[in-house]
Amino acid sequence: MRIDVITLFPELFERFLAVGMVGRAFSTGAAQARLRNPRDFGLGRHRSVDDTPYGGGSGMVIRVDCVVNCMEALDAEAVTPGETPVRAHRLLLTPQGQPFTQQKALDLASRPAIALLCGRYEGFDERVRSFVDEEISLGDFVLSGGEVAAMAVIDACVRLLPGVLGNAGSIEHESHSPALGGLLEYPHYTRPVEFRGLRVPEVLQQGNHAAIARWRGQQAEMRTTERRPDLWEKVKKERS
Structure with missing residues (x-):
C-alpha cells in the first residue's frame, strides 16, 4: 500500500x-x-x-x-x-x-x-x-x-495490513469490527484478580469458553447501549 x-x-x-x-x-x-x-x-x-x-x-x-x-x-x-x-x-x-x-x-x-x-x-x-x-x-x-x-x-x-500486527486476531474482535457486528468492544481484564475491591468477573476465570463468549456478547451490547445509543440504534436497524 x-x-x-x-x-x-x-x-x-x-x-x-x-x-x-x-x-x-x-x-x-x-x-x-x-x-x-x-x-x-x-x-x-x-x-x-x-x-x-x-x-x-x-x-x-x-x-x-x-x-x-x-x-x-x-x-x-x-x-x-x-x-x-x-x-x-x-x-x-x-x-x-x-x-x-x-x-x-x-x-x-x-x-x-x-x-x-x-x-x-x-x-x-x-x-x-x-x-x-x-x-x-x-x-x-x-x-x-x-x-x-x-x-x-x-x-x-x-494496522489492518497483513503482517503489521503481531496477532492478526487482534483486529477481529474490536470496537466497530464486523465480527462484533459494529458494537463497542467488551471489557478486558488481566492480573491481579482483585485490585482495591475490584474483581475480575468470575465467568472469565472459569475457562468455560461458551459462557465467556456469551458474556462478552452481552457486555458489548450493554456497553454500546450505555455509551453510544446512536450506534446501538444503527446496529438494531441493521439486524432487523
Whole structure:
C-alpha cells in the first residue's frame, strides 16, 4: 500500500512514521509513504502556495494549481524504478467531509494507493474538490491543519495490513469490527484478580469458553447501549 501525504509541514510526520505499529508497517514494506510539500510547486521566489480570497475576508486560501500539480506529480512517479505509476485515491481532510469510520479504514487499506491532502490557513480553493475522490472528517470540530487527521487515517489503515500486527486476531474482535457486528468492544481484564475491591468477573476465570463468549456478547451490547445509543440504534436497524 502506498500512502502519499501532501502537506506544508512534512517534518511533522517523520517521527510518527518511524515508531510503533505505524513504524513497523513502513519498515517491513507493508506500506510505503511519500511526503510532498506543495511549496515544491509554489510560485515566485518565495514558493507561495496561497493568496487572498476573492470577495474579501480574513486569512489566506491555498491555491488550486499548486495542490493539483503536486498530486499529479506524485501519481506520475513510480515508487520503485521500472514500476508502473498508480493514481492514488485522493482524500481531502476537512471538517466538511464524511465521518471517518472503521469501515472506511478497511476500504482504504484494501487500495493500492491513497493520497491524503492536508489543509492549512482558511482552507483550499473550492476547485480543489473537483480533483479529489472523497472528503473525510474526524468529527465535528476544526483543527489548525489536516496533519493530525492524516496521521489518524494512516494509523487506522496500516494496522489492518497483513503482517503489521503481531496477532492478526487482534483486529477481529474490536470496537466497530464486523465480527462484533459494529458494537463497542467488551471489557478486558488481566492480573491481579482483585485490585482495591475490584474483581475480575468470575465467568472469565472459569475457562468455560461458551459462557465467556456469551458474556462478552452481552457486555458489548450493554456497553454500546450505555455509551453510544446512536450506534446501538444503527446496529438494531441493521439486524432487523
